[in-house]
Amino acid sequence: MTHASGEEDRPEFRFGEGKISGVLSVALGALCVLAVLCFRYPELLTTPDLRAVLPLDAVRIVLFIADALALGFGALCFALGGSRRLAFGGIALSAAAIALGGSWVETPDAVSSTRYVGVDWFVLDLLVLALIFLPLERALALRPQQRVFRPGWRTDLVYFFVSHLLVQVTVLLTLTPARVLLSGTIPGGFQASVAALPFAVQFVLALVLADLFQYAAHRLMHAVPVLWRFHAVHHSSTAMDWLAGSRLHLVDIVITRAISFLPLFALGIANAPLTAYLVFVSFQAVLIHANVKVRFGPLRWWIASPEFHHWHHSAEAQAIDRNFAVHVPWIDRLFGTAYLPDRWPERYGIQDAPVPDGWLAQLVWPLRRPRPLPPPAPRV
Ligand SMILES: [Zn+2]
Numbered sequence: 001m002t003h004a005s006g007e008e009d010r011p012e013f014r015f016g017e018g019k020i021s022g023v024l025s026v027a028l029g030a031l032c033v034l035a036v037l038c039f040r041y042p043e044l045l046t047t048p049d050l051r052a053v054l055p056l057d058a059v060r061i062v063l064f065i066a067d068a069l070a071l072g073f074g075a076l077c078f079a080l081g082g083s084r085r086l087a088f089g090g091i092a093l094s095a096a097a098i099a100l101g102g103s104w105v106e107t108p109d110a111v112s113s114t115r116y117v118g119v120d121w122f123v124l125d126l127l128v129l130a131l132i133f134l135p136l137e138r139a140l141a142l143r144p145q146q147r148v149f150r151p152g153w154r155t156d157l158v159y160f161f162v163s164h165l166l167v168q169v170t171v172l173l174t175l176t177p178a179r180v181l182l183s184g185t186i187p188g189g190f191q192a193s194v195a196a197l198p199f200a201v202q203f204v205l206a207l208v209l210a211d212l213f214q215y216a217a218h219r220l221m222h223a224v225p226v227l228w229r230f231h232a233v234h235h236s237s238t239a240m241d242w243l244a245g246s247r248l249h250l251v252d253i254v255i256t257r258a259i260s261f262l263p264l265f266a267l268g269i270a271n272a273p274l275t276a277y278l279v280f281v282s283f284q285a286v287l288i289h290a291n292v293k294v295r296f297g298p299l300r301w302w303i304a305s306p307e308f309h310h311w312h313h314s315a316e317a318q319a320i321d322r323n324f325a326v327h328v329p330w331i332d333r334l335f336g337t338a339y340l341p342d343r344w345p346e347r348y349g350i351q352d353a354p355v356p357d358g359w360l361a362q363l364v365w366p367l368r369r370p371r372p373l374p375p376p377a378p379r380v
Pocket residue numbers: 218222231235312380
């Protein structure tokens with residue numbers, strides 16, 4: 001774990017130094033390049049579901065504004081004497097977006113995809129989450145001194161990138177077990193009566209039952225040594241923020257989600273509450289990892305909070321193998337695995353699994369033969 005040194009005691013960002021404008025220029029410029037590529041090659045780089053609902057004329061306006069901002073922030077960074085690498089990088093990226101067609105780029109009329117990667121989903125989700133959580137983590141910071149670019153942020157951004165790109169593969173892999181196991185086994189009449197229930201009832205049913213199954217899968221990931229190696233990757237982060245929850249091994253994602261989706265398929269939850277559930281959980285998954293000092297008061301046992309899940313990541317002995325639920329903490333109370341003291345954890349991470357740094361190293365690490373470890377081996 002790193003400790004604050006003289007250099008780290010300085011604020012990460014200060015107005016007037018050109019760093020904020022430089023970072024914004026590079027980030028917006030890179031997203032603009034990816035967005036223009038999505039317009040040019042939609043069959044390969046965009047997801048059919050998102051393509052069907054995104055208002056493209058509005059997206060073009062946003063793209064125009066974002067590219068102009070990337071250019072402007074690059075110039076501002078340069079004028080303020082900030083990092084030349086950031087200034088020139090941002091200006092070069094926004095110029096590349098314009099050279100590739102900018103917001104006027106032509107897009108094919110009829111598009112049908114058989115195989116695609118979700119670059120559009122990555123750009124949209126990163127933009128939306130950054131706009132929500134960067135200000136939120138400033139306003140409600142649990143650890144105000146923690147940096148946006150803290151150790152491991154690059155690794156977590158790669159996880160975020162890859163998991164969004166591979167959306168077609170992961171959705172297929174996570175839904176196939178439910179389709180294979182349940183096809184023809186559940187009476188259609190039962191599913192029709194569930195689908196006829198009020199929206200809110202189906203939503204709560206989806207939340208509770210999916211978390212019950214997720215709880216079982218999550219406990220297995222902690223208890224079975226070969227599975228723990230895949231899940232240990234998620235616990236290897238020593239800093240919690242909105243990006244830290246992205247650190248999930250692909251095997252972990254597929255196993256946990258495939259099991260969580262089983263009851264939703266068995267019940268035949270209708271499309272609208274199912275979509276609402278998916279949107280809610282994707283937001284909640286980010287929130288519970290965020291560096292925000294948010295407690296849910298009287299609701300703390302009813303809906304998982306940052307406080308509840310931070311304890312799941314705690315490196316403190318009494319919090320080990322606690323708080324497996326991710327939506328409804330009551331499930332942990334029911335099975336005697338809840339831990340929610342009236343304070344926040346001091347530190348995060350694991351002690352018994354030497355997970356390496358970097359996305360690729362973490363991808364292959366669980367597949368390697370583990371080196372013998374000295375007992376006892378506490379884990380979170
Ligand atoms: Zn866990």
